[in-house]
Amino acid sequence: MKIAYFDCFSGISGDMTLGALVDLGTDPETLKSELAKLNLDEYELSFAKVKKHGITGTKANVDLHHHEHPDHHHGRHLSDILQLINESELTDDVKAKSKLVFTRLGEAEAKVHDVDIEEVHFHEVGAVDSIVDIVGSVIGISILGIDKIYSSPLPLGQGFVRSSHGVIPVPAPATVELLKGVSTKHTEIQGELVTPTGAAIISTLTEGFGIMPEMVIEKVGYGAGTKDLAEQPNLLRIILGTKKDSYESDTINVVETNIDDMSSQIYDALINKLLTIGAVDVFMTPIIMKKSRPAVKLTVLVDSEHLEDACDYIFAETTTMGVRIYETNRKKLSREMVDVETEYGKVSVKLGKIGDEVLKVLPEYEDCKRLSEKNNVPIMKIHQAVLKAFSSFINK
Numbered sequence: 367m368k369i370a371y372f373d374c375f376s377g378i379s380g381d382m383t384l385g386a387l388v389d390l391g392t393d394p395e396t397l398k399s400e401l402a403k404l405n406l407d408e409y410e411l412s413f414a415k416v417k418k419h420g421i422t423g424t425k426a427n428v429d430l431h432h433h434e435h436p437d438h439h440h441g442r443h444l445s446d447i448l449q450l451i452n453e454s455e456l457t458d459d460v461k462a463k464s465k466l467v468f469t470r471l472g473e474a475e476a477k478v479h480d481v482d483i484e485e486v487h488f489h490e491v492g493a494v495d496s497i498v499d500i501v502g503s504v505i506g507i508s509i510l511g512i513d514k515i516y517s518s519p520l521p522l523g524q525g526f527v528r529s530s531h532g533v534i535p536v537p538a539p540a541t542v543e544l545l546k547g548v549s550t551k552h553t554e555i556q557g558e559l560v561t562p563t564g565a566a567i568i569s570t571l572t573e574g575f576g577i578m579p580e581m582v583i584e585k586v587g588y589g590a591g592t593k594d595l596a597e598q599p600n601l602l603r604i605i606l607g608t609k610k611d612s613y614e615s616d617t618i619n620v621v622e623t624n625i626d627d628m629s630s631q632i633y634d635a636l637i638n639k640l641l642t643i644g645a646v647d648v649f650m651t652p653i654i655m656k657k658s659r660p661a662v663k664l665t666v667l668v669d670s671e672h673l674e675d676a677c678d679y680i681f682a683e684t685t686t687m688g689v690r691i692y693e694t695n696r697k698k699l700s701r702e703m704v705d706v707e708t709e710y711g712k713v714s715v716k717l718g719k720i721g722d723e724v725l726k727v728l729p730e731y732e733d734c735k736r737l738s739e740k741n742n743v744p745i746m747k748i749h750q751a752v753l754k755a756f757s758s759f760i761n762k
Contacts, residue, residue: 371578372517373603377559378568379591380499381426382602386589387506388413389424390606400505401498403455408494416590418599423588428495443484444472447497460508463571464501471566474543496563503567516579517572519549523559541565547671549575555597576617577695581607612720613697618646619673620694623686624653626661636683643679644672699725708751710737715756727756
């Protein structure tokens with residue numbers, strides 16, 4: 367499997383992504399030939415080697431022919447862009463991913479400005495350079511044969527920038543909207559490190575944000591941003607490598623608190639509520655606290671998107687005065703749900719896999735319980751029937 371890790375130490379933008387993919391080995395002429403299938407003749411695309419703090423990267427430049435298109439100053443609607451992609455001769459995969467990136471970008475702009483998505487004039491977002499950056503990046507990923515993309519947490523600058531809507535804060539409102547659920551970190555750098563286009567590309571196409579996954583490194587490419595930063599090189603680094611089918615990996619937040627003065631009756635509702643609002647798992651561990659008091663350590667596994675909700679509920683519904691939070695790495699089997707038909711009825715089955723190899727077959731307990739009561743047979747008999755039916759299902 368070929369994977370790419372986007373090391374966004376100075377953020378990410380559309381042109382940085384396109385430049386890094388060319389630096390990795392995407393042939394510029396092949397890329398231009400594919401982009402020509404958009405039938406968009408309002409630009410010239412070129413690439414140049416530049417240095418940022420002594421590190422050489424590739425800068426993607428889109429020179430616009432403003433006079434050739436009357437809509438250029440007024441922007442395009444999402445439907446115009448999607449139609450442009452649909453009517454092209456690009457591959458179905460490139461079309462689908464490009465449209466997904468633009469649709470998410472349009473949804474973010476519509477949310478920020480409180481308008482229907484078709485009322486959004488894309489201005490910078492829908493301008494020709496951004497179409498080239500987004501579609502070109504998807505094409506580059508396809509040309510390089512990248513199967514999965516991972517990313518580092520995204521650094522965010524601060525300050526203000528001028529846009530077609532006026533002066534807006536950094537990061538831009540659309541960028542923040544796109545980065546919901548994404549690992550980010552604050553920096554003291556004045557200026558925009560993550561652009562809306564860059565946020566749309568990476569948040570749509572990546573498998574997850576965190577440390578670099580295990581891989582055999584094959585190539586490294588650097589895409590240069592326009593600005594020169596005093597603090598660090600304004601580059602996006604993409605590390606290309608391969609790995610065998612193995613465990614999936616990601617990061618998760620662990621929230622812990624010790625409780626020694628609460629009725630045990632409350633825990634049932636607490637666990638159910640935490641799972642309902644998005645916790646991955648909730649469990650309790652008996653512990654002995656100071657003065658030899660028996661207590662419970664409540665542990666909640668939750669992703670970044672639902673972290674604050676979990677903390678809010680713990681503070682509201684328990685006696686605790688504080689929680690411990692830390693991020694940890696996970697390795698896990700990939701999961702797939704299938705329906706298996708048995709002589710007693712249909713049961714959902716969770717499969718744990720490495721690549722195409724099935725290592726775990728786990729019938730859903732609630733389905734087994736329901737069929738057990740319906741057919742008046744032991745749950746274990748239902749469970750055995752599921753495994754037997756699944757074996758026949760796999761053989762077919």
